[in-house]
Amino acid sequence: MHIVVCIKQIIDPEIPPHVFQIDPIEKKQIRGRQVLVISTFDEVALEVALQMKEKEDGKVTVLTIGEAEAIEALHAALAMGADEAIHISDPAFEGADSFGTAHILAAALQKVGEFDAVLCGRQAGDVEMGLVGPFLAEKVGLPCVTLAANMEAGDGKTKLRRPIEGGYEVLETATPFLATMMNDESNVPRYVSVRGLRKAMRSEVPVWSAADLGLDPAKLGSETAQIEMEELFVPQRETRCEFIEGETGAEIGKQLALRLRELKLI
Amino acid sequence: MTKILAFCTASAEELPRAALEVLAAGRQLGDKLDGTLQAVLLGPNVEGQAERLVHHGADEVFVVSHPRLQVHEADVMVGAMEALVEELSPDVILFPHDELGGGNVAPRLAYRLNTGIITDCTGFEVQSDNIRWLRPVYGGKAMATMVANGPVQMATTRARAFEPLEADATRQGQVQTVEIDVDSISSSVSLVERTQEEMEGISVDQAQIIVCGGRGMEEEESFVALEKLAGVLGAAVAGSRPAADLGWVTHSQLIGQTGKIVAPNLYIAVGISGAPQHMAGAGASKTIVAINKDEDAPIFKLAHIGIVDEWQNVIEPFTDACKDLVSSSD
Numbered sequence: 275m276h277i278v279v280c281i282k283q284i285i286d287p288e289i290p291p292h293v294f295q296i297d298p299i300e301k302k303q304i305r306g307r308q309v310l311v312i313s314t315f316d317e318v319a320l321e322v323a324l325q326m327k328e329k330e331d332g333k334v335t336v337l338t339i340g341e342a343e344a345i346e347a348l349h350a351a352l353a354m355g356a357d358e359a360i361h362i363s364d365p366a367f368e369g370a371d372s373f374g375t376a377h378i379l380a381a382a383l384q385k386v387g388e389f390d391a392v393l394c395g396r397q398a399g400d401v402e403m404g405l406v407g408p409f410l411a412e413k414v415g416l417p418c419v420t421l422a423a424n425m426e427a428g429d430g431k432t433k434l435r436r437p438i439e440g441g442y443e444v445l446e447t448a449t450p451f452l453a454t455m456m457n458d459e460s461n462v463p464r465y466v467s468v469r470g471l472r473k474a475m476r477s478e479v480p481v482w483s484a485a486d487l488g489l490d491p492a493k494l495g496s497e498t499a500q501i502e503m504e505e506l507f508v509p510q511r512e513t514r515c516e517f518i519e520g521e522t523g524a525e526i527g528k529q530l531a532l533r534l535r536e537l538k539l540i
Numbered sequence: 541m542t543k544i545l546a547f548c549t550a551s552a553e554e555l556p557r558a559a560l561e562v563l564a565a566g567r568q569l570g571d572k573l574d575g576t577l578q579a580v581l582l583g584p585n586v587e588g589q590a591e592r593l594v595h596h597g598a599d600e601v602f603v604v605s606h607p608r609l610q611v612h613e614a615d616v617m618v619g620a621m622e623a624l625v626e627e628l629s630p631d632v633i634l635f636p637h638d639e640l641g642g643g644n645v646a647p648r649l650a651y652r653l654n655t656g657i658i659t660d661c662t663g664f665e666v667q668s669d670n671i672r673w674l675r676p677v678y679g680g681k682a683m684a685t686m687v688a689n690g691p692v693q694m695a696t697t698r699a700r701a702f703e704p705l706e707a708d709a710t711r712q713g714q715v716q717t718v719e720i721d722v723d724s725i726s727s728s729v730s731l732v733e734r735t736q737e738e739m740e741g742i743s744v745d746q747a748q749i750i751v752c753g754g755r756g757m758e759e760e761e762s763f764v765a766l767e768k769l770a771g772v773l774g775a776a777v778a779g780s781r782p783a784a785d786l787g788w789v790t791h792s793q794l795i796g797q798t799g800k801i802v803a804p805n806l807y808i809a810v811g812i813s814g815a816p817q818h819m820a821g822a823g824a825s826k827t828i829v830a831i832n833k834d835e836d837a838p839i840f841k842l843a844h845i846g847i848v849d850e851w852q853n854v855i856e857p858f859t860d861a862c863k864d865l866v867s868s869s870d
Contacts, residue, residue: 287679287797291816291838294681303678314798373651396643399797401677401684403659408647417728420614420644433732438639439743439792441736443612447729454643457798458791500656504672505685515830515846523853530829530847530854531861539806539827540749540773540862 275332275427276389277323279356280379280406281316283340283347285309287399294508301506303400312347315395319455321463322424323393324355330427333357335389337382339367339375345479352474353466359477360386364484369496376409378494381487383414391432392452396421403501407454417451423458542575542669545630547621547641548593549611552585557746558636560596560704565661565697566634567597567705572666575631578602580624580718582609582617587717594713597705601715602628606722612731614644619725621649624718625692632671635696637661642696649694656688662701662824671695679797680820699745700803700824741767744793747776749806752795752822753788754780756811756832756851760788765851766810769859772866775808780818796821810851814839831855 285308295304312320323334335358336351338344348359362382370378383392392414397404411418422434422445434445437458447453455461484491518533520526534540546566548559563579570577579598581590584607593601602624608616617640625633633649635641637660650657663674665685672685673695688694744750751770753763763777770777779789781796795802797820807825811832812818819842822828830843833850840846847854 288815288817291681294678294816296678296682301684303682376651399679402679404643405647405650405657405659408644409651412648412651418614418644418648419729421639436639437791438734438736439745441734443731443735444733445612445729446732451728459787462785500654500689501658502687502689503684504687506677506682507684508682511842513828513842513844515840515843517846517848523849524857526847526849527854527857527859528861530845530858531865533845534806534829534862535865537827540865 275326275330275391276335277326277332277391277393278335278337278383278386278389279316279320279323279351280392280394280410281320281336281338281347281351282313282398283310283338283344284313284398284400286311287314296506296508298506301503310343310346312350313395313399315397315399315455315457317395317463318457318461319393319395320351320354320356321461322455324464325461326425326427327355335360335386337362337379339363339378348479349471349474349477350466352477353470354464359479361479361481362487363481364491366484366491366494369499370494371499371501372403372405372409373500374494374498375406376413378487378489379406379410380413381489382482385482385487390449392416392450394452394454396454396456404454407452411452414452417447419445419447419451419453421456422453423456424460425453542573542632543628543630544570544573544575544577544632544634545625545628546577546579546598547633547635547645548579548581549609549617549640550581550583550586550589552588555589555592557704558638558641558699559593561699561702562634562636562697563593563597564702564704568702569632569634569664569666569671570599573669576600578628578630580604580621582620584609590715592707594711594715595707595709599713601713602718603715604718604720604722608722608725611640613727614640615727615729616722616725617645618648618652620720620722621645622652623720625649625653627718630692632693632695635694637696637698646694646696653690653692655690655692655694657694657696658686658688659696660698661695662698664695676820679816680823681816699801741770742774742776744776744778744795744800744802748804749773749775749808750778750795750802750804750825751775751808751810752778752780752812753783753810754812754818755782756813757783757788758811760786763788765855765859769855769862772859772862780812809839809843810855812839813837814842
């Protein structure tokens with residue numbers, strides 16, 4: 275089974291708020307000294323693909339669109355166990371929105387050739403639109419299963435398990451298909467060893483440009499965006515915390531209950 | 541006149557809160573744009589729910605009742621919506637940002653209509669007939685205003701961001717059935733199994749009070765104390781990411797950027813530091829109570845009521861005091 279995983283490199287989303295900075299003119303986060311990582315749900319998608327490969331003896335190819343430093347995300351993916359990585363990079367891709375990104379990825383999938391599944395994270399860990407996966411499925415004409423957590427191959431069909439309130443459902447799709455993945459207990463991404471990462475850094479990673487993909491640079495990037503960010507800002511919260519104090523825990527606990535009753539919350 | 545179309549799904553038994561929320565958003569938008577709020581109602585045997593959409597804000601309701609229009613049949617829903625949009629030619633289409641709507645049908649429909657879509661919105665402004673959508677980005681650390689270009693404006697609304705309107709049985713509106721050839725819509729995904737355990741207690745999605753434990757609970761056994769408290773308050777028990785990753789709560793109880801987004805009346809955070817990823821899921825709660833031994837924990841910047849103490853000292857007397865109050869008011 276050949277699984278293609280689309281990943282995005284983002285600034286570590288788990289940084290504390292006091293080091294989070296934005297550029298309101300460029301309307302994006304300022305990287306500063308923060309590390310770059312594979313976007314949370316994309317890493318989950320890669321974990322699912324790797325588990326599948328271990329069960330079914332398949333192959334995992336990872337794609338990313340990004341500038342020079344995006345190679346680090348591909349090295350991390352190779353170190354996790356991906357077989358091949360492809361770096362899709364061209365100045366013409368700058369400013370592409372979800373439509374543009376899906377357009378570029380569709381061309382890359384065509385160049386990849388044969389595959390059985392395309393996995394994406396349910397949404398990127400930065401702008402969190404959650405559009406690229408479903409757009410790509412529509413563009414390529416693949417069945418689209420969303421918000422799955424793991425998968426199981428059958429003959430010509432694949433079963434995907436999706437968490438729902440209080441349980442799960444299993445959906446069956448024709449192959450090839452596209453699925454967007456979310457986290458659950460079964461797909462916590464594996465750790466990468468320093469040794470593994472060093473080895474991965476010696477791998478050849480091909481770079482595909484707009485020309486390699488047969489894409490017209492005039493129809494890419496911000497020129498064709500259908501979604502525009504007009505303003506980016508950090509909201510000022512002005513919650514004043516009312517502290518409940520007392521000599522003993524028993525007193526504090528009682529005070530809290532009385533205060534909540536006073537506020538008609540309990 | 542601007543036509544706003546709200547995507548509502550239901551079953552014969554249930555009209556979900558998500559439908560009422562998207563109607564509330566549509567009503568607000570309709571009033572600002574001086575437009576008409578049209579609701580499409582899709583599902584098996586849903587005719588009986590149509591009047592309720594009028595009571596909750598719709599001017600017109602278009603009912604498509606068909607056994608294939610189930611919540612797991614995203615392909616059928618996309619096909620039906622494509623046909624409905626052709627028939628009704630709306631200017632704006634709103635979906636709830638849930639598994640079916642924002643997660644699947646809305647983006648795919650936007651692609652087919654070749655139009656811009658803004659997902660997971662918590663609000664909007666109208667400026668000279670242009671809608672600027674407000675939505676959280678970067679795990680709630682920042683907010684963005686966005687505009688969608690294209691022939692139709694599409695948006696999905698975050699759960700709990702819009703409060704359903706009180707049902708007004710005197711509201712008047714038109715209800716009509718639409719004939720769509722649902723049988724001929726092809727679907728390449730099918731449901732083979734659904735396992736749903738009887739939920740113990742109240743689910744975090746529906747609870748008005750949530751008691752949430754974090755890493756500071758230190759061990760799984762500590763959640764027994766939270767369950768006791770939840771039992772007294774009629775609350776749901778939840779956990780932060782560390783609590784879920786350590787297996788102290790299930791992933792369906794996980795609150796945060798990688799879990800559920802909730803906005804109960806009362807959110808009691810116990811042993812939770814208040815990382816942005818967590819607050820992305822709980823920050824919209826109406827009242828937040830934080831119990832944490834570290835007075836510098838970021839949660840105290842977001843909480844309305846705070847207690848700096850070991851949770852072990854406070855939870856039991858708090859539970860007992862609540863029990864007294866609750867039983868004396870029965």
